[in-house]
Every structure is written in structure tokens, then in C-alpha cells.
Amino acid sequence: MPSSPLRPSGGRGLGEVGGRRETQPVPSTTSPFPSLTRRAPSLSPASGGEGVVTALCTLLSLFFFLATPAVAQTKYDTPWGKVATPSRGTAQAIGGYANGCIAGAVALDAEGPGFQVLRRWRNRYWGHPQLIDYLDRLGAAFVARKLKPMLIGDMGQPRGGPMAYGHASHQIGIDVDILFTPGPMAASAREALSDPPSMLTANKQDVDPKRFGATQIAMLKTAAADPLVARIFVNYRIKKYLCLTLPPAEHGWIGRLRPWLGHDEHFHVRLKCPPGSPLCKDQEPIPVGDGCDDSLEEWFRPPPPRDPNAPPPPPPKPKILPPACAAVLTAP
């Protein structure tokens, strides 16, 4: 999100971590795997709850009500979700992760070595060829390391752009969600999946070591190893768990894991802007180091109490897509 109204000033929240803006992450209050079915397209606002302070949740609810009405039990009306096919021509990511589109997107196969795709009916298995290549390589790496196949959730729409439900980002074809729970899964179950298991305990206060273990760590490490990866979003409690349990020799790669809300049943891989996409806007690079520092602790602190006399925050400004996206939407 280019400018997040979510973070209470001085406290933990979205949009900024440790004083550095994590612009345009994806606080789908949680889940790119919301409890959404084809028949009943209503979102579970937080399929996992966060164990986060009520004030922040309230702010989140307000934001998503304003910015992504999907969370208010209705589908956000956007033409981008109604275009069934990509535009022709050379692939190009245009704009920012949470405000852009993609020309010339390519489909990921329903399954291949080391991977299976969830919920193809959503038609969100499109991406820049660089994302498809990444997932092919990652699947091959899973096979080579004898990991079970990964279950891939939402990527992007055929021409990217804002989605009717579920995500603020995933708009330019270089974001992908991957379930922490590995496959294989039967095709019918992959289509019907509605509530993947969280890696946290029932009260959401801790990582559940019975669910999150060596397999999940190997998945994250393998996914983070590719030099094309800009960052990977995981729940902040998962990040903390890794900081505390991994030996120092393993701390080199966990700097790429960025703490966030939700993301306790999947992780979100974001690639760097691909070559040949001059209009693609990268986020700032992640900070140097493993991220196991005060910027992480900030997520666990309650926000300061809100001044009851303070004026309400202004509503977020509507986003305006890059002008080049108008042509992408209507292109053959």
C-alpha cells in the first residue's frame, strides 16, 4: 500500500516496520485463502485472527471497509476481475504491487513437478513469465530436496489490476501465495479448499510446533534462496519463532522474511521488478540483517491509546492506476 492509514502513529501496525515503510505489502487481513467459495463469495475478514490488539483490528476493519469492500461481505466492483484472458504481446509489469497491472501475462500450469495450483476457478494463476519461471524452478528444487509438492494459491489476474476480493497487492504479476501445508492434494479438493490450517496455536499467540516444523522451514528457505525474490511475507509470530529457534548459521536467509499480519497459513513471495518493465515500481530493498531486532519486537507491542479528542483519520485517497493500464485493460 503506498500510504497506509493502518499504523497508529508511534505504534505497531501496517505500512511501516521499524521506521522503514513496508509499502505495498498485502495485508489481506490475512488471507489470500479467505473462506470464499464459488457459491458464497463472502470473505472471512480474518481467517486467523491475529492476537493483535483490538484497536489495530478496528483500524484494519475500517481500512478494508473503505479500501477493499470485499471484506464488507460484498465484492468490490472492478473490471479487472472480469477480463478472462491476458493481453497479447510482450510481458510487462506496470506500476506498483498494490496499484498496477500486467501486459502479456502467462498462465501457470495446473500442476507440474513440485507444485499444484489451488482454486483455478478464481482465474488467478497468471503472472509475468519471470514468476512462472521462478515457480517452475522452485518446484524443481522441491523435487530435488524431496519436499512434497507445494500448493500454490493466488498469483494474479490475467491482466493484473485490483481484485474484487482477497488482496490489496498481487496486481502486477510478480506476487504469489504458497500454502505452508504441503500437497499433494486431489484436484477436486484443491478447487474446493476454503480454510487451510494455520501454523499458529488455537489462540493465535504462538507458533504450533506440531504444524510448523522442518518441512515449513525447508519450504521457506528454498523459496527465499532465489535471487529474484524481493521479500517473503510471513506472520510476525512465525518470524519471531524462526529468530529464536534457528541457529546463527541460518540467519542469513531469514532477513528476506518480513513480518506481517495474517500469513499464518501461507507465505507470500514477492519478486523484484523484472527486466524490460520500466514502469514497474520496486519497493525499497529490505533492511540489512536478519530482521530479528526491535523492528520485529514492535509488532508485539500494543499501540498507544487513541486520544478520544483527536479528529478521525482522513479516509484513504482513492488509488489511480498508472495511465498505461487503461490500454492493457482494453487491449486484444
Ligand SMILES: [Zn+2]
Ligand atoms: Zn499474497
